[in-house]
Amino acid sequence: MLEEIPTTFFALNSLLEFISVFSAFIISYLSYKAYKFTSEGKYFKFSLAFLLIGLSFIARSIIHSMIYLGYREQSSLLFQFFSDYGILGYIILLLTAYLFVLITNYDVRNKKLVLLLFLLSFITVFNSVHPSLRIFNQISIILLFFVTINLYQVYNSKKTRQSLAVFLSFGLLTVSHVFLLLNNYELTSNIFQQSDTIFGTALRPQVDLFRVIFYLFAHLSQVMAFLGLFLVNMTFLRVRVISKKNKRRK
Amino acid sequence: MERKPGRRDKLEIIYDILKSIQDKRAGKIKPTHLMYKSNLSHQRMKEYVDELKTKQMIQEINEDGQLYFIITDKGHEFLANFKKLREFTEVYGL
Numbered sequence: 001m002l003e004e005i006p007t008t009f010f011a012l013n014s015l016l017e018f019i020s021v022f023s024a025f026i027i028s029y030l031s032y033k034a035y036k037f038t039s040e041g042k043y044f045k046f047s048l049a050f051l052l053i054g055l056s057f058i059a060r061s062i063i064h065s066m067i068y069l070g071y072r073e074q075s076s077l078l079f080q081f082f083s084d085y086g087i088l089g090y091i092i093l094l095l096t097a098y099l100f101v102l103i104t105n106y107d108v109r110n111k112k113l114v115l116l117l118f119l120l121s122f123i124t125v126f127n128s129v130h131p132s133l134r135i136f137n138q139i140s141i142i143l144l145f146f147v148t149i150n151l152y153q154v155y156n157s158k159k160t161r162q163s164l165a166v167f168l169s170f171g172l173l174t175v176s177h178v179f180l181l182l183n184n185y186e187l188t189s190n191i192f193q194q195s196d197t198i199f200g201t202a203l204r205p206q207v208d209l210f211r212v213i214f215y216l217f218a219h220l221s222q223v224m225a226f227l228g229l230f231l232v233n234m235t236f237l238r239v240r241v242i243s244k245k246n247k248r249r250k
Numbered sequence: 251m252e253r254k255p256g257r258r259d260k261l262e263i264i265y266d267i268l269k270s271i272q273d274k275r276a277g278k279i280k281p282t283h284l285m286y287k288s289n290l291s292h293q294r295m296k297e298y299v300d301e302l303k304t305k306q307m308i309q310e311i312n313e314d315g316q317l318y319f320i321i322t323d324k325g326h327e328f329l330a331n332f333k334k335l336r337e338f339t340e341v342y343g344l
Contacts, residue, residue, distance in 0.1 A: 030338050037328055037335070038260045039301065042344055105343045147343075154343045163341045232341065236334050 005212055010064040013219050017061040020226035024054035026233040042104045049100035056093035059086045091136050095121055098143040105150045137181040144174040165232045172225035179218035183211050261339065263288070264307075265332050267298055271308065271321045272329060278311065278318040 028050035035043035063086045071079035099117055108114055121143075125136045151167040258266070270287035271279045279287070285295045299319065302308045307325035311318050321329075 027342075030335075031342075031344075033331075034261070034335055034339055034344075037305070037307075038264060039305075040260055043339070046342065046344060150343050154341065158340060160337075160341070162337065166341045236338050 005215065007068050007070075009216070010068040013223075014061045014064045014068065016219075016223045017057050017064070019230055020223060021054045021057045021061070023226040023230035023233060024050045024057065026237060027229065028054065030233065030236055042107065045100045046104045049097040049104070052093045052097035052100070056090045056097065059089045059093065062086060087133070091125065091133070095125060095136065095139065098140055098147075101147055102143050105147050134181065134184045137177045137184075140177040141174055141181065144170060144177065148174055162232050162235065165228045169225040169228035169232075172221045172228070176218045176222040176225065179214045179221060182214040183218060261332070261336060263290070263298060264302065264328065265336075267295075267302065268307065268321055268325050268329050271319055271325070278313075278320045281317055281319065284319060 028047045031043050031047035031050065034040075035047055063082055066079050066082060096118075099121060102108075103114055103117070108117070121139050125139055148167065148170045151163070151170050155163040155167040267284065267288045267290075270284055271277070274283075281295075281299075284299075285292060288295065288298075290298065299308065302325070303310065305324070306322055307328060308319050309322055311320055
């Protein structure tokens with residue numbers, strides 16, 4: 001399916017992914033700062049989560065850059081290596097990150113419960129039929145959905161622009177995994193077959209086209225989510241810089 | 251997760267301790283005054299004071315046999331950034 005996507009998309013996507021990486025690293029930095037002041041584990045876990053998200057996007061960005069540079073057509077061993085282990089790294093890093101975000105958001109302190117969550121998620125993803133991206137996306141949707149519900153409650157009590165932006169960003173992140181899930185051939189074909197009674201067989205030949213659209217939407221919603229988080233984080237960073245300048249003046 | 255109303259978290263307790271020291275005219279506070287100002291029990295205050303000393307946010311000084319706490323540059327930095335740090339942790343539901 002990736003063959004049908006213009007290679008320029010991968011170049012553009014790699015560039016845009018750096019916004020996501022940068023944004024994730026800012027959140028990680030701010031949370032680490034909170035940890036340094038308080039020594040509270042939840043801030044450290046949250047910081048670690050976004051560090052892992054940033055690293056997972058770097059792994060994916062490398063693969064996309066290699067596709068753009070034509071390594072895929074050359075069927076090189078280097079591309080094969082990055083493609084296999086890059087995706088594996090991407091899944092492990094992102095799944096761990098989402099679990100940490102969920103744990104900190106719901107303030108889960110019971111270590112046995114945390115272990116149970118990790119075991120259930122990882123065993124489900126890695127015991128599924130290869131490739132496990134489909135199950136990974138399903139688990140990600142569930143985890144992010146619960147985080148989004150919590151962030152909606154935060155927005156409801158705070159009613160600030162920042163809390164709205166964070167809630168919407170996590171909502172978009174959840175949606176991006178829904179699109180990535182729909183990108184799966186079997187699943188989309190199945191849905192289209194089920195819709196035969198409504199549309200006839202008109203949709204069936206369009207499966208690949210829709211999969212490309214879903215893939216593009218997935219990446220678009222992800223970039224939009226991190227752009228939202230980036231803008232929110234800049235308001236926190238700006239004040240920090242000003243306060244440091246004032247200190248220097250003193 | 252929503253915090254219970256009226257219950258301070260660690261970030262706020264640290265803020266209250268540092269603010270109590272900063273607000274004192276001489277920039278120094280006696281341990282007993284700090285205990286009342288920051289609304290903590292003796293045991294809890296001792297734990298926080300020890301932690302803040304380790305983090306070099308406050309310093310202990312001795313003047314004419316009387317013990318005082320003063321705020322350090324790191325402590326001032328925390329107070330300057332507290333509001334934003336608080337907003338950051340709140341919007342992410344921490």
